[in-house]
Amino acid sequence: xxxSYPTIAFYPDRCDGCNQCVExxxxxxxxxxxxxxxxxKVSQDGEEGxxxxxxxxQCGEPRCVPSCPAGALKKDIDTGVVSLDESKCVSxxxxxxxxxxxxxxxxxxxxxxxxxxxxxxxxxxxxACPRGALELKTGSDIYNGWGDLEDLFVPGISACQGCNxxxxxxxxxxxxxxxxxVATPPGCIPGVGAVGFNGVTATKTPIFHPLLTNTxxxxxxxxxxxxxxxxxxxxxxxxxxxxTADVGFQSLSGAAERGExxxxxxxxxxxxxxxxxxxxxxxxxxxWTSTTPVGTVLRGKSRxxxxxxxxxxxxNCEYVATACMTFMEDYYAKLEKAVEAAxxxxxxxxxxxPCPTGWRFPPSKxxxxxxxxxxxxxxxxxEYEAExxxxxxxxxxxxxxxxxxxxSLIGKYNHLDEEQVAHIQRKTDERIExxxxxxxxxDVKPIQDAA
Amino acid sequence: xxxxxxxxxxxxxxxxxxxxxxRIQDTEGSITLVTQEDTLPYSPTILPYVIxxxxxxxxxxxxxxxxxxxxxxxxxxxxxxxxVDPANxxxxxxxxxxxKYEKMLLATGAEPTLPPIPGVKDASCHxxxxxxxxxxxxxxxxxxxxxxxxxxxxxxxxxxENLAKAGVQIAIxxxxxxxxxxxxDEQAAGLVQQxxxxxxxxxxxxxxxxHVTASNGTCTVSLESGxxxxxxxxxVATGVRARMDYLAGSGIDIGEGIVVDDTMxxxxxxxxxxxxxxxxxxxxxxxxxxxANLPNAVExxxxxxxxxxxxxxxxxxxxxxxRNAYHFFGHRAFSVGLVGRAESAGGIEVDQVFLPSSVxxxxxxxxxxxxxxxxGVNTMLDPGIMYELVRQRVDLSEVxxxxxxxxxxxxxxxxxxxxx
Numbered sequence: 118x119x120x121s122y123p124t125i126a127f128y129p130d131r132c133d134g135c136n137q138c139v140e141x142x143x144x145x146x147x148x149x150x151x152x153x154x155x156x157x158k159v160s161q162d163g164e165e166g167x168x169x170x171x172x173x174x175q176c177g178e179p180r181c182v183p184s185c186p187a188g189a190l191k192k193d194i195d196t197g198v199v200s201l202d203e204s205k206c207v208s209x210x211x212x213x214x215x216x217x218x219x220x221x222x223x224x225x226x227x228x229x230x231x232x233x234x235x236x237x238x239x240x241x242x243x244x245a246c247p248r249g250a251l252e253l254k255t256g257s258d259i260y261n262g263w264g265d266l267e268d269l270f271v272p273g274i275s276a277c278q279g280c281n282x283x284x285x286x287x288x289x290x291x292x293x294x295x296x297x298x299v300a301t302p303p304g305c306i307p308g309v310g311a312v313g314f315n316g317v318t319a320t321k322t323p324i325f326h327p328l329l330t331n332t333x334x335x336x337x338x339x340x341x342x343x344x345x346x347x348x349x350x351x352x353x354x355x356x357x358x359x360x361t362a363d364v365g366f367q368s369l370s371g372a373a374e375r376g377e378x379x380x381x382x383x384x385x386x387x388x389x390x391x392x393x394x395x396x397x398x399x400x401x402x403x404x405w406t407s408t409t410p411v412g413t414v415l416r417g418k419s420r421x422x423x424x425x426x427x428x429x430x431x432x433n434c435e436y437v438a439t440a441c442m443t444f445m446e447d448y449y450a451k452l453e454k455a456v457e458a459a460x461x462x463x464x465x466x467x468x469x470x471p472c473p474t475g476w477r478f479p480p481s482k483x484x485x486x487x488x489x490x491x492x493x494x495x496x497x498x499x500e501y502e503a504e505x506x507x508x509x510x511x512x513x514x515x516x517x518x519x520x521x522x523x524x525s526l527i528g529k530y531n532h533l534d535e536e537q538v539a540h541i542q543r544k545t546d547e548r549i550e551x552x553x554x555x556x557x558x559x560d561v562k563p564i565q566d567a568a
Numbered sequence: 569x570x571x572x573x574x575x576x577x578x579x580x581x582x583x584x585x586x587x588x589x590x591r592i593q594d595t596e597g598s599i600t601l602v603t604q605e606d607t608l609p610y611s612p613t614i615l616p617y618v619i620x621x622x623x624x625x626x627x628x629x630x631x632x633x634x635x636x637x638x639x640x641x642x643x644x645x646x647x648x649x650x651x652v653d654p655a656n657x658x659x660x661x662x663x664x665x666x667x668k669y670e671k672m673l674l675a676t677g678a679e680p681t682l683p684p685i686p687g688v689k690d691a692s693c694h695x696x697x698x699x700x701x702x703x704x705x706x707x708x709x710x711x712x713x714x715x716x717x718x719x720x721x722x723x724x725x726x727x728x729e730n731l732a733k734a735g736v737q738i739a740i741x742x743x744x745x746x747x748x749x750x751x752x753d754e755q756a757a758g759l760v761q762q763x764x765x766x767x768x769x770x771x772x773x774x775x776x777x778x779h780v781t782a783s784n785g786t787c788t789v790s791l792e793s794g795x796x797x798x799x800x801x802x803x804v805a806t807g808v809r810a811r812m813d814y815l816a817g818s819g820i821d822i823g824e825g826i827v828v829d830d831t832m833x834x835x836x837x838x839x840x841x842x843x844x845x846x847x848x849x850x851x852x853x854x855x856x857x858x859x860a861n862l863p864n865a866v867e868x869x870x871x872x873x874x875x876x877x878x879x880x881x882x883x884x885x886x887x888x889x890x891r892n893a894y895h896f897f898g899h900r901a902f903s904v905g906l907v908g909r910a911e912s913a914g915g916i917e918v919d920q921v922f923l924p925s926s927v928x929x930x931x932x933x934x935x936x937x938x939x940x941x942x943x944g945v946n947t948m949l950d951p952g953i954m955y956e957l958v959r960q961r962v963d964l965s966e967v968x969x970x971x972x973x974x975x976x977x978x979x980x981x982x983x984x985x986x987x988x
Contacts, residue, residue: 160977160984164970169984171950178592180952183585183866186611187623188630205627207617210893210900210951215863218988219950219980228898485880515960515987522880 121257122197124175125233125240131250132168134161141245145236153226156233157242158219168250173220173233175199181232184215198235206230263449266291269321276309279473279480281487282384284442286311286355289382290320292452297351298339299324302332302365304357305472306384308391311355329364332356333372336379344378351459352379358399359389362425373432376462380455383425383467390475398423401495402544403537405529406475416532421544426467430501430508430555435462438500438511441469443487447498447511454500462503469496477528489523494545497552506562508555520545571668572642573597574876575659577649578675579609581862582843582869584630586673589873591639597877599641600667604648607699608632612677613862615702616723620730625703649676652818654836659814671838671876674815674826675869678808678844678860683718687780691787693802696727705803709734712800716740716789718777720747722892724805725760728769729896731803739770739797741789743806746773751892751903752943755922756929759945763897763927772797810845810858823847825858830884832872840876842868851887851959852906852940859888886959893951899927902951905941905958907931916940919972932975937965942975953979956987 139155147154158171179199182190189205190212192198201221208229212221221232233240243251269290276283282305290297299322301307311319312326327335336352343350356365361383369381388406389395396406402421405411409418429437436458438451448468455464471486473479478486490496491512498512520542524530533541554561574590576583579601587599603609608629617623636643648662658668680695682688694705705727709715715731717724720742728738740747746757747764761771776792780802787802810825821827821835825847832840832848843865847856867885874882893902920931926946933941938961942954954975957964962982964971971978 158980160980162981169981169988171980171983171988180866183581183588183870184863186581186613186630186862187617187628205623207614207623208895209613210895210902211613211862214891214893214902214904214951214955215866216950216952217956218983219953222950223900223948225900225946225948228895489880516883518883526880 121255122175123235123238123253123255125172125243126252126254127170127172128250128252129168129170131248132159133248134159134168135247137245137247138242138251141241142233145241146231151226153224154231156222156231158222171219171222173199173216174218175233175235180215180217181212181221184211186211196235196238199232200234201230201232203229260445263288263291263445267295267321269295270311271319271321274310274319276305277472277474277480279483280305280309281386281442281468281470281472281483282306282309282355285382285384285468285470286320288442288445288448289353289355289452290322292449293351293353293380293456295322296349297322297353298336299353299355300327300332300336301325301355302327302329302357302360304360304384304389305386305391306355306357329360331368332360332365333377333379333381334368336381337372337375337377340378349460351456354379354381355384356381357389358383358385358387358425359397361385362398362423370432373429373434373463373465376433376435378459378462380459380464380466383465384470385425385467386470386472386475387422388472388475390472394475399425401541403530403533403541404476405532411532416534416537417529424548426465427552429465429467432463433503434465434501435459435503436464436501437467438465439467439469439496439498441487441491441496441498443484444491444498444512450511451500454502458502471527475529477531478526482526486523486526489518489526493518493520493523494549495520495523495541497549499552501555505557507557507559508552510552510556569666569668570600570642571598572600573670574599575667575669575672576601576675577659577673578677578843578845579603579605579643579645580611580630580675580677580843580865582675582677582846582865582872583673584609585866585869586675586840586842586873586876587639587641589870589879590877593874593877593879595640599639600644600669601636601641602644602647602649602661602667604646605698606646608636608645610699611862612697615696615699616726616730618699618702619696619705619709619727620733621706622730622733625699625706628699649814651814651816652820652839654818654820654839657838669838672840673869673872673876674812674834674839674841674845675843675865675872676811676814676845678858679811680804681807681809682804683777683806685777685780687782688804691780691782691802693780693787693804695804696723697808705731705801706734708801709736712736714738714799715801715803716787716797716799717803717805718789719805719807720744720771720773721750721805721807722748722894723808724803725764725894725896727803727805728764729767731801732767732769736801737768737799739772739799740764741775741777741791741797742771742773743776744773747771748894751890751894751907752901753907753931755920755924756901756903756907756931756943756945759924759927759929760894760896760899760901762924763899767897808844808860810847812845823856827856828868831875831882832868832885833875840872842872848885849887851889854887857888859890861890861892863891864888889955889958891951891955899946901943901945902949903941903943904951904955905933905939907933907941907943930975932972934964934968937963937968939964948976950976950979950983953983957982960986962986
């Protein structure tokens with residue numbers, strides 16, 4: 118099993134720049150409160166007023182450690198701390214040149230470099246902060262916190278190995294909780310037994326199986342009934358891309374326009390997977406499916422995918438987001454917002470859902486496929502909040518990998534020629550440019566119903 | 569005959585970074601690490617500190633035997649490669665042994681060159697590249713009263729400071745008009761020189777040596793200007809070259825170093841090269857050249873290792889940028905980019921603060937609102953953040969005034985916003 122190391126998390130909105138963390142750090146390490154001795158540095162952007170932190174990240178693969186010619190820096194495999202052995206350090210400063218975070222700095226009083234050593238596991242800066250802007254966390258804390266929530270999805274369902282949907286349903290229900298009615302139209306999710314087999318259902322919440330055409334309409338009706346009798350119950354749809362972007366689109370569009378209160382999750386595995394891998398309107402350009410075959414003339418799908426999430430932004434939804442289960446923290450944060458937004462109107466989440474069976478990649482690569490999709494910008498992660506009237510990238514990719522890094526992982530793209538890859542690269546770049554126009558810095562704001 | 573999945577020639581920064589990168593992905597494949605040194609892996613950068621006795625030569629190793637065992641590495645020391653046969657995937661060693669490999673990294677670094685000055689070869693001059701050199705110099709330094717150093721690059725300057733700390737009277741002769749010409753401009757180099765002079769070290773810049781004579785343990789250096797210098801010890805630190813003599817006849821492309829692409833592949837299949845021996849793309853201008861510095865070796869080694877093992881997270885080399893950090897007599901300097909040369913081009917803005925009385929200097933060079941070079945003496949900047957701003961070509965047009973007014977704070981803010 119992998120180890121999980123602690124880290125100091127910084128919440129800039131809670132910081133008021135009081136510098137008590139800096140003084141506590143200096144005092145612990147030098148006996149004086151002179152900030153020159155502090156390993157933690159707080160900067161304020163004079164114009165925007167916001168606070169920023171420079172502090173050692175105790176990186177998993179630190180750049181400072183291999184850059185030390187004296188062997189004075191080490192990643193401790195037990196504690197995760199990148200430690201500095203001052204008796205070996207010759208003050209050559211090469212570590213300060215290697216670290217991109219300002220995490221190891223020169224102390225002009227001691228003429229030595231210094232870095233955060235976690236104060237023997239109990240950082241004084243965290244304790245000194247009066248506003249909770251610093252927290253000591255471990256990665257497993259975050260996951261274990263979710264693990265403590267009740268699992269409302271039974272084990273033993275008949276999903277394919279490596280199925281993204283099981284992961285998605287389990288985590289979504291954990292967060293949204295039992296006070297929920299789930300609708301799941303024809304597709305893989307009812308297909309694996311979610312809506313029931315042998316007289317029992319796979320969820321510990323009410324769940325039903327609408328038609329492909331009327332998921333959003335049925336949930337709208339149920340919610341309106343609960344509103345009438347004064348009960349606050351969450352309406353949740355798990356619908357495939359076919360049930361969302363193709364067959365179910367008119368009822369979804371209508372429900373969104375009317376502002377019906379629900380969380381609608383589109384589980385986009387880019388085709389009709391449970392009926393034998395047929396193309397849908399979200400199947401990407403170039404992808405092989407059984408109805409966009411690869412032969413001497415046809416080379417996979419010849420049209421680009423429908424930008425479903427962006428279409429929903431244009432529907433006056435309260436909240437719209439894209440998500441990928443590789444980025445679980447991002448997904449949980451979006452669920453939080455969706456739960457609140459669904460009290461006011463429609464929250465739509467478009468989940469990228471790689472399918473090992475239909476896309477032809479090994480089940481063990483599910484998480485990696487998601488990571489590459491995001492890192493190549495094939496699947497940008499963003500959210501739209503009605504109040505802000507703009508799109509925010511939640512995991513901006515500064516230096517995207519070429520799309521080939523993603524395409525080469527997946528069998529349905531095996532046949533692509535250079536021209537097709539170039540097309541996908543161009544469309545990916547264009548899509549990012551379009552999305553940027555809707556961001557805070559961009560020049561387009563989605564229309565908003567004045568009423 | 570020994571056969572390895574991965575054969576790494578060399579054992580310093582590039583080699584060890586590659587080794588780590590390979591082991592992250594492949595815990596099983598056999599790795600052989602070969603060094604011509606008789607010791608565990610160490611860094612040539614540490615050697616000047618051995619001369620002064622600041623650090624014990626037993627304490628300098630980058631990996632102990634246990635760490636190499638943990639990585640399941642076959643470590644061959646005292647073994648020098650004499651020939652490479654790419655067609656047979658094999659190398660010949662000086663012992664006559666042949667090593668077979670599936671993939672090989674050449675990280676053989678650089679070796680000192682002697683300048684073509686009459687008498688240098690006959691005088692018992694010293695160089696500083698190996699631990700053996702350093703230990704010899706340390707023992708001589710205990711007896712020597714005076715030393716002459718040819719070359720005021722990083723090795724010469726580091727050696728001068730450490731010999732001085734060991735009690736030796738030093739004179740440095742440099743042919744170019746300033747010290748550390750590869751990294752610093754005139755003002756910064758002037759400050760360094762000033763500090764050295766204050767510590768009793770004599771520096772003659774712009775001075776050419778005509779010949780060297782040696783008799784009775786004393787070296788005499790004659791200068792073109794007519795003067796003469798004498799010392800008990802002569803250290804030559806005028807330059808290094810890539811160590812690649814073993815590639816003769818291999819057919820592998822070489823220039824100043826072994827020519828590599830952006831994933832450190834040489835012209836020969838299944839052979840990579842990294843570090844001071846590699847000639848890779850420059851960040852500015854794109855021309856291939858040897859960029860012999862430690863952070864570069866670490867980065868190239870990691871890229872080579874990732875490519876050798878097929879790590880899908882590999883990001884190709886973005887090009888070498890001259891960079892260094894330098895600590896001398898309690899002062900601190902660093903440079904990123906070509907601080908001296910950048911000014912000659914058009915569209916350039918320079919922002920500098922020069923306070924010679926307090927030994928402080930800071931210079932930032934912008935091109936099209938992007939930072940292209942920065943250097944400082946005794947300034948509180950984060951060199952690693954400055955390097956990233958240059959490498960990522962961060963557009964500073966919105967924040968340039970604030971950046972120029974407070975580059976430390978603004979650098980940290982940009983780091984948090986962009987990559988932190």
